[in-house]
Amino acid sequence: MWGFSVWRRCIHCSLSVMKKLKGKTAAEQRWVLRQLKDPYVKASHAQNFRCRSAFKLLEIDDKFRLLQPGYSVVDCGAAPGAWSQVAVERVNSAGTSRHGLPRGTVIGIDLLNIPPLDGAHFLSSHDVTHTATHAKLLELLPQDLAEMILLPRGSLLCKYWDGVLSHQLQEKLSSVFHSVRSIKPDASRKDSAERYFLARMYKKPVK
Numbered sequence: 001m002w003g004f005s006v007w008r009r010c011i012h013c014s015l016s017v018m019k020k021l022k023g024k025t026a027a028e029q030r031w032v033l034r035q036l037k038d039p040y041v042k043a044s045h046a047q048n049f050r051c052r053s054a055f056k057l058l059e060i061d062d063k064f065r066l067l068q069p070g071y072s073v074v075d076c077g078a079a080p081g082a083w084s085q086v087a088v089e090r091v092n093s094a095g096t097s098r099h100g101l102p103r104g105t106v107i108g109i110d111l112l113n114i115p116p117l118d119g120a121h122f123l124s125s126h127d128v129t130h131t132a133t134h135a136k137l138l139e140l141l142p143q144d145l146a147e148m149i150l151l152p153r154g155s156l157l158c159k160y161w162d163g164v165l166s167h168q169l170q171e172k173l174s175s176v177f178h179s180v181r182s183i184k185p186d187a188s189r190k191d192s193a194e195r196y197f198l199a200r201m202y203k204k205p206v207k
């Protein structure tokens with residue numbers, strides 16, 4: 001009986017996989033199969049995250065405690081919004097904490113559309129490098145942050161592709177932050193050159 005039900009389930013799975021692969025190019029089929037096997041993809045569906053990248057931020061934040069209730073977060077390149085989901089919960093920007101914790105702010109910016117999320121302000125179709133975007137960002141940030149976006153002693157977490165120019169970025173960050181470290185979370189695919197710089201303790205700019 002057990003063998004039968006497993007067999008029946010396997011047939012069902014194979015049919016649904018075949019349906020997902022139908023009409024796709026070889027590269028697309030490889031991508032679909034990788035997604036289907038990936039435990040972080042499964043977990044992101046189960047926990048209602050918009051994509052698996054949420055687990056990278058959860059892992060980094062569990063270790064380094066960057067996000068605290070009441071903090072402000074600017075998520076640059078935020079679509080589809082998985083990091084913003086994590087940030088909203090951890091800085092309590094939707095005000096859902098039952099312990100009277102301070103309420104933070106989350107602002108996400110992307111060239112693409114970012115579907116709405118309670119507790120976050122999204123600037124969809126905005127380029128983070130444009131001055132017009134900076135002006136809108138300043139309007140949305142709480143008063144104390146409005147002057148310079150990142151407060152002295154603030155943190156920056158940024159993705160980079162490990163390569164010949166990474167040390168230049170590290171040096172640049174080191175000139176304005178007291179501490180800079182390179183991180184490869186477990187949730188980041190081993191075969192990807194993706195890594196993160198965690199820069200902490202932003203130095204007060206000399207005027």
Ligand SMILES: C[S@@+](CC[C@H](N)C(=O)[O-])C[C@H]1O[C@@H](n2cnc3c(N)ncnc32)[C@H](O)[C@@H]1O
Nearest residue numbers: 053077078079080081082083110111126127128
């Ligand atoms: C890897 S995705 C981010 C995923 C996101 N952290 C999450 O967890 O859902 C990178 C995003 O950066 C955005 N992006 C790249 N250059 C940008 C720019 N100059 N301004 C705004 N967004 C940009 C892309 O459109 C893309 O959606």
